[in-house]
Amino acid sequence: MTSPDLSSYHPDLVIEQAKNGWRIVRLNRPKSLHALDESIVSALLKVFEDFHVDESVKAIWFDSTTPKAFCAGGDVRKLRQLVINNEVDTANKFFEQEYALDLLLHNYAKPIVVWGEGYVMGGGLGLFMAAPFRLVTPYSRLAMPEINIGLYPDVGGSRFLADRGQIGLFTGLTGSIMTAAGAFSIGWATHICEAQRDNVLQKVLNVDWNHYPAGAFRAIDDTLNSLHRPVASGPLQNSIDVIHSVCRGQSFEYDYQAIIGLSEASSDWLRQASENLQKGSPSTAAITWLLWQWGKQGHAWDEVFALEAQISDWKIRHPDFVEGVRARLVDKDLSPEWKAAEKITLKDILSDHPPVTDIDSWNALLRQYGVVS
Numbered sequence: 001m002t003s004p005d006l007s008s009y010h011p012d013l014v015i016e017q018a019k020n021g022w023r024i025v026r027l028n029r030p031k032s033l034h035a036l037d038e039s040i041v042s043a044l045l046k047v048f049e050d051f052h053v054d055e056s057v058k059a060i061w062f063d064s065t066t067p068k069a070f071c072a073g074g075d076v077r078k079l080r081q082l083v084i085n086n087e088v089d090t091a092n093k094f095f096e097q098e099y100a101l102d103l104l105l106h107n108y109a110k111p112i113v114v115w116g117e118g119y120v121m122g123g124g125l126g127l128f129m130a131a132p133f134r135l136v137t138p139y140s141r142l143a144m145p146e147i148n149i150g151l152y153p154d155v156g157g158s159r160f161l162a163d164r165g166q167i168g169l170f171t172g173l174t175g176s177i178m179t180a181a182g183a184f185s186i187g188w189a190t191h192i193c194e195a196q197r198d199n200v201l202q203k204v205l206n207v208d209w210n211h212y213p214a215g216a217f218r219a220i221d222d223t224l225n226s227l228h229r230p231v232a233s234g235p236l237q238n239s240i241d242v243i244h245s246v247c248r249g250q251s252f253e254y255d256y257q258a259i260i261g262l263s264e265a266s267s268d269w270l271r272q273a274s275e276n277l278q279k280g281s282p283s284t285a286a287i288t289w290l291l292w293q294w295g296k297q298g299h300a301w302d303e304v305f306a307l308e309a310q311i312s313d314w315k316i317r318h319p320d321f322v323e324g325v326r327a328r329l330v331d332k333d334l335s336p337e338w339k340a341a342e343k344i345t346l347k348d349i350l351s352d353h354p355p356v357t358d359i360d361s362w363n364a365l366l367r368q369y370g371v372v373s
Helices: 038-051 074-084 090-104 123-129 162-174 178-183 196-204 214-226 237-246 252-264 268-279 283-296 301-317 318-331 348-349 362-370
Strands: 013-017 021-026 061-065 067-069 112-116 118-120 133-136 141-143
Touching: 013 038, 021 038, 021 196, 038 090, 061 067, 061 196, 067 074, 067 112, 067 123, 067 141, 074 301, 074 318, 090 301, 112 123, 112 196, 112 252, 112 362, 118 123, 123 141, 133 214, 141 268, 162 237, 162 252, 162 268, 162 283, 178 237, 237 252, 237 268, 252 268, 252 283, 283 318, 283 348, 283 362, 301 318
Parallel strands: 021 061, 061 112, 067 118, 112 133, 118 141
Antiparallel strands: 013 021
């Protein structure tokens, strides 16, 4: 089949045909740090679906047009306005398309290389984590910072945070920012590149497929391994022992209070983590902790996104979402008034409007932890 006109997908996507069967896909929304909305995730879904079946496409390079960010996440201001306007169904269409895109990329049969320079956060990290080759630079900053805005670590975070054990739980609860070293150490990134983007890109475009009877994935992996440059330990590696002691994953109440207890820690990074959780949305902390427990059960990606679609519908209707986005991104007073809970327990935070779904394994977890009877 022939590819459609590459300029026709979306005005904020730059798509190029490169040599050797490569295609380049670039997010081009620099003012919003390449934020995602329904129109752009739908267009990306179409692009990747077309490239999947186009036999002339061998591999895909995915980045943005500016080094400041690959993608800082979903356009949550737009989502908040939809909720305020009672257009939750329209907001849910964004999640539906975004998760369809993430699922497609997790199961993609062709190699995708993502250049994660600058900010890679929220929905941007979801796209990044769905690719087999995840490149960072010394300027990369990765996080799932939803604790600050009253959403939750979605876009597959229910699994990719659980896959990283206690460190994944800690980063989900605190929204802590990861440097290249930290991201590489926990497998969020596969390679650290000190070379300029265009130099790395030229190297991969020049891969001689014929030298690799084992296939395209092996060819790209070998090429990127030759470019990988280890960097000095970052704040995450220097805090591993502390994270394991405060974030045990046995009791929500213990983990919550122990992380907040890091307010006097010697490390700026740990003190910031403590502050993020202490000032963050209690309902986000509770749902993040429960989703991590569910993710540890080892669900397939399609099950993960099926659950997250239902949790997202619940979470954007929760008052913490509209209030959290207001305080951080609209009025910018950084003083959200979260929904009050008598005590910081899963039951007190969630039981008056529990996140019940049609997924039995999730509802069983809510019963296990006393959120529903």
